[in-house]
Amino acid sequence: MQTRDVDVAIIGAGTAGLAAYRAAKQYTKNVVIIEGGPYGTTCARVGCMPSKLLISAANAAYIHKTTHLFGVDYPAPQLREKDIFQRIRSERDRFSGFVVESVENFPEQDRIRGYAKFLSDNQLSVALNDNAEELIVNAQRIVIATGSRPSIIPFMEAAGDKLLVNDDVFELETLPKKVVVFGPGVIGLELGQALHRLGVEITMLGVGGALGPLSDPEIKSYAYEHFNEEFYLDIDAKVETVSREDEHVLVSYQHKTRGFVTDSFDYLIAATGRRPNIDKLDIEKTSLELTERGMPIFDEFSMRCGKSNIFIAGDVNNFRPLLHEAADEGKIAGENAGRYPDVRAGKRRTSLGVVFSEPQIATVGLNLNQVKERCQQCYAEGSVSFEDQGRSRVMGVNHGLLKVYGEQGTGLFLGAEMFGPAAEHIAHLLSWSVQMRMTVSQMLEMPFYHPVIEEGVRTALRDLNHKLQIGPEVIERCLDCGPGA
Numbered sequence: 001m002q003t004r005d006v007d008v009a010i011i012g013a014g015t016a017g018l019a020a021y022r023a024a025k026q027y028t029k030n031v032v033i034i035e036g037g038p039y040g041t042t043c044a045r046v047g048c049m050p051s052k053l054l055i056s057a058a059n060a061a062y063i064h065k066t067t068h069l070f071g072v073d074y075p076a077p078q079l080r081e082k083d084i085f086q087r088i089r090s091e092r093d094r095f096s097g098f099v100v101e102s103v104e105n106f107p108e109q110d111r112i113r114g115y116a117k118f119l120s121d122n123q124l125s126v127a128l129n130d131n132a133e134e135l136i137v138n139a140q141r142i143v144i145a146t147g148s149r150p151s152i153i154p155f156m157e158a159a160g161d162k163l164l165v166n167d168d169v170f171e172l173e174t175l176p177k178k179v180v181v182f183g184p185g186v187i188g189l190e191l192g193q194a195l196h197r198l199g200v201e202i203t204m205l206g207v208g209g210a211l212g213p214l215s216d217p218e219i220k221s222y223a224y225e226h227f228n229e230e231f232y233l234d235i236d237a238k239v240e241t242v243s244r245e246d247e248h249v250l251v252s253y254q255h256k257t258r259g260f261v262t263d264s265f266d267y268l269i270a271a272t273g274r275r276p277n278i279d280k281l282d283i284e285k286t287s288l289e290l291t292e293r294g295m296p297i298f299d300e301f302s303m304r305c306g307k308s309n310i311f312i313a314g315d316v317n318n319f320r321p322l323l324h325e326a327a328d329e330g331k332i333a334g335e336n337a338g339r340y341p342d343v344r345a346g347k348r349r350t351s352l353g354v355v356f357s358e359p360q361i362a363t364v365g366l367n368l369n370q371v372k373e374r375c376q377q378c379y380a381e382g383s384v385s386f387e388d389q390g391r392s393r394v395m396g397v398n399h400g401l402l403k404v405y406g407e408q409g410t411g412l413f414l415g416a417e418m419f420g421p422a423a424e425h426i427a428h429l430l431s432w433s434v435q436m437r438m439t440v441s442q443m444l445e446m447p448f449y450h451p452v453i454e455e456g457v458r459t460a461l462r463d464l465n466h467k468l469q470i471g472p473e474v475i476e477r478c479l480d481c482g483p484g485a
Contacts, residue, residue, distance in 0.1 A: 002135045004112075006032050008337045009124055009139035011116045011281070013103055015041045015323050016314025016330035017145035021106070023334025024143070031338075032137065034126055036115035039103045040096035042147055042315065043323045046167040050092040051190050054170070055356055057084045058197035069396045079198065081174045088170050112137070117282040121308055141309045141337040144296070145330060146277040148315040152270045156182060158242045159249045159268040166191060166271065175200055176266035180251050184211050184235050188271030189227070189357045196231045197358075203263065205237035205253060212361045213353050215369040216417045218383075219401045223361065223419040226399055232256075242268065276316045286310065301345035303333035311337050322353065350435040351415075352427055359400045360423035365415025365434035371405045378408045378478035382464025384456045386420045391451040397421040404430070404440075404460045409475035411439040411468050416460075422453045429457065440465045 007028040010020050013035035021033045043049060064074035103111070114128040114135065124137040150165035157163065166187050177200065181192040184206040196202040204227075211227075214220040227233045238254040245264065252262040278295060288296045288305050296305040296312055300319055303311045313329035315321040332346030355361035371379045382404045392398040400420020406413055416430045433443050440461055448458045 001133055003138065004032070004135060005138045006030050008141045008143065009034060009137050010143040010145060012145035012147055012314070012316070013039055014145060014147045014314060014326070015043060016326040016333070017143070018103065019327045019330030020143045020145055020313055020334030020337065023331045024338035027335070027338030032110055032112050033106065034112045034114060034116045036113065036129060039100040041099050041323070044095040044099050045092065046170065048323060049095045050088050050170045051166065052356060053088040053091050055190060055194045057087070058194035059358065062197040066396065079175070084198070085170070085172055092170065117280070118285045121286050121310060141340045143333045143337050144281070144310065144312040144316055145314045145333070146281065146316045148274040148276050148318070148321060150270060151273045151275040153272055155242055156268060156270050158244060160244055162244070162249045162267050164267050164269045169269065177201065178265050179267045179269055180205065180249065180263070180265045181269045181271055183271035183273065184233060185271060185273060186212055186355050189355055191269060191271060193230065193357050202231040203265070204231060204233045205239060206235040207237065209236045211235050212355045213363045214361060214417060214419070215367040216403050219403060219417050219419050222401050226359070274315065274321065276318050278316055301348060302336055302343050303329055303346070304336060304343055309340060320351065350431045352431040354424045354427055356424070359397070359420045362418045362423035362427035364427050364430040366405060367415060367417055368403070368405065371414055375478055379405055379414065380408060380464055380467035381405050382460045382462070382467065384460040384463065386456055389453065389456040391453045391455065392421050394451065395421070402426070402456060402460045404464050406440045406464045406468050408469050409471065409478050411441055411470050413438055413440050413443060426454060426457055429454065440468060
């Protein structure tokens with residue numbers, strides 16, 4: 001049996017693992033990164049990049065339905081389906097190739113190809129990919145960065161080989177005729193709407209009333225109605241069975257207008273979230289304190305699990321499963337593992353999320369539920385509808401709402417939720433404002449050009465500013481309220 005002694009072992013070579021490796025190497029040269037699957041991050045291989053390629057193709061195909069407003073008509077597009085998917089895969093492989101190249105430039109002795117499991121807090125067993133004997137890695141510190149995988153609810157497995165996850169969609173050669181999407185979250189909304197705009201008949205079913213990351217009921221209601229103008233969406237569907245009939249998937253469910261129905265689909269897409277890759281690590285063999293779901297309890301600022309020598313970063317901790325967050329967490333975990341026991345809190349950026357639907361969805365800083373948790377009485381909200389916003393009407397994209405939240409007493413800008421045009425860009429401006437701890441009045445002192453969609457932000461901020469009460473007496477009153485009061 002082979003053995004290897006290292007200062008830091010990193011399990012996983014995705015975004016978080018690569019960032020952890022580079023950070024740890026600043027403090028010690030004796031670092032290994034262990035990966036059993038293919039190199040290339042989730043984002044580049046099966047996530048954000050191929051999905052945006054699909055969305056770009058879909059929006060190009062859909063443009064003929066949006067230009068009649070301007071007196072411009074196009075004939076229906078002729079889709080070269082194989083070329084659509086070929087470009088997605090080609091560009092995806094290009095993006096992934098950059099990641100693979102960077103990993104392969106690491107010193108060979110730093111790379112271990114195989115699947116790791118814990119034997120103790122300081123020892124890993126690695127089943128090597130080359131079928132060689134097991135490798136025992138004795139590590140003074142360990143970073144878990146194993147990412148996540150699609151979560152499939154057991155009843156969906158009845159669809160058999162007609163069950164797809166996001167990874168599979170990009171491997172299609174031609175477009176199906178009819179698809180059911182389970183899960184109106186980020187992945188479901190992006191893939192479902194894109195396929196719809198490419199001519200696929202989409203039925204999207206959810207449970208519990210969630211719609212993307214939205215918590216503001218007014219914005220959620222608006223977005224729900226708007227999506228239903230394009231395709232059938234029920235965010236609280238009553239599904240009875242999923243079954244197979246020849247080459248089709250049968251789904252029996254309560255339709256909003258047709259009553260109980262059984263519909264036939266070419267594929268079922270499971271977009272019901274992602275599952276942290278923690279369950280195959282034998283984490284129970286460590287001394288870590290675990291949640292009921294078997295997840296290590298960790299500090300979100302240091303990424304340290306309890307008082308141990310083990311750190312956890314990226315999608316595997318399920319805290320903020322986004323690429324930029326994984327990179328930040330990996331850096332924090334790697335630095336702390338590298339200089340251990342000198343563990344420090346790292347800088348966490350303002351929460352920022354975008355759904356690349358049309359219109360787009362964005363959340364910045366605190367959402368409405370989080371604002372209310374701070375204090376039910378000590379916040380105000382401002383809003384703007386983009387239906388009458390000047391530049392949005394000019395461009396024919398005048399759909400959506402923006403809500404902005406501020407703190408009574410201080411006037412501090414807390415966050416925002418949005419469903420509307422240019423949300424990916426507006427969200428960045430607002431997230432910078434939250435991170436700089438700007439007040440609403442300070443934000444209103446910033447320049448706004450005319451005519452731009454961002455003028456809608458100013459309208460919402462003016463509405464919020466009008467509702468805020470500023471002063472020490474208001475602050476004192478809010479302090480008396482306490483969190484959630």
